[in-house]
Amino acid sequence: MAEMNINEIMRYLPHRYPFLLVDRVLDYTPGDTIKAIKNVTMNEEFFQGHFPGHPVMPGVLIIEAMAQAAALLTFKTENIEPRGHVVTYFIGIDKARFRNPVFPGDQLILEAKLLRQSSRIWKYETFATVNGKRAAEAVLLCTEKAIDE
Numbered sequence: 256m257a258e259m260n261i262n263e264i265m266r267y268l269p270h271r272y273p274f275l276l277v278d279r280v281l282d283y284t285p286g287d288t289i290k291a292i293k294n295v296t297m298n299e300e301f302f303q304g305h306f307p308g309h310p311v312m313p314g315v316l317i318i319e320a321m322a323q324a325a326a327l328l329t330f331k332t333e334n335i336e337p338r339g340h341v342v343t344y345f346i347g348i349d350k351a352r353f354r355n356p357v358f359p360g361d362q363l364i365l366e367a368k369l370l371r372q373s374s375r376i377w378k379y380e381t382f383a384t385v386n387g388k389r390a391a392e393a394v395l396l397c398t399e400k401a402i403d404e
Contacts, residue, residue: 256282259291259327267330268323269342273300276320277365280327288368289328293320297359312357317391318348321381325367325395329377332369340402346376347396354389361385367395375399 259267259280268275276293283289295312302310326343330336357363364384371378375398383391 257284257331258282264327266336267327269337270323274319275323276316277323277327280324281364283328283331285328285332285334286369288366289324289331291324291327291365293363293365295357295359295361295363299359302359310359312361312363314351314353314391317353317357317363317383318351318381318393318395320363321365321367321383321391321393322395322397324365325377325379325381325397328367328369328379329397329399332372341399342402343377343397343399345395346398349394349396351391351393353391355385357383357385357390363390370394 261278264277277291278294280289280291301313301316305311305313322345329343366382367379370380377397379395381393381395382389
C-alpha cells in the first residue's frame with residue numbers, strides 16, 4: 256500500500272491554503288489508480304457564503320479536489336517531482352454529475368482511475384464519495400505544462 260502524507264503531497268502540488276484540497280493519499284498504483292482524502296471542515300472559507308445557514312461544498316471544488324488527486328497520480332506514474340515548475344491543467348471535463356451534497360464534517364474520498372495517456376494528455380475517470388455514497392463524478396482530461404512556457 257503506497258501512501259502520501261500532506262508534506263509529500265505539497266512537494267507535488269503547487270496549491271496551498273485555501274486551495275490545497277487533498278489532505279492524505281491512502282493508496283495509489285502508478286499508471287492505474289489513486290485514493291485520497293479531503294477532510295471537509297467548517298473552517299473552509301467558501302462556507303461563509305455557500306450557503307449561510309446551510310453550508311454546502313461547491314461542486315466545482317469537489318471536481319478540483321478530484322483533479323488534484325489525479326494530478327498526484329500523474330506525477331507518481333511519471334515518477335517525477337515537479338519542483339514547482341510543472342503544473343497539471345484541466346483541458347476538459349466530461350460527464351460531470353453531482354449526486355449528493357458535501358457538508359462540513361464530511362470526509363470526502365477522492366478516487367481517480369487512469370483511462371488513457373497519450374503524448375501529454377491524461378484521461379481520468381474520477382469519483383468523490385462520502386460514507387460510501389457518491390457525491391460527484393467526472394471524466395477529466397489534463398495536461399502538464401511548465402510554468403515558464
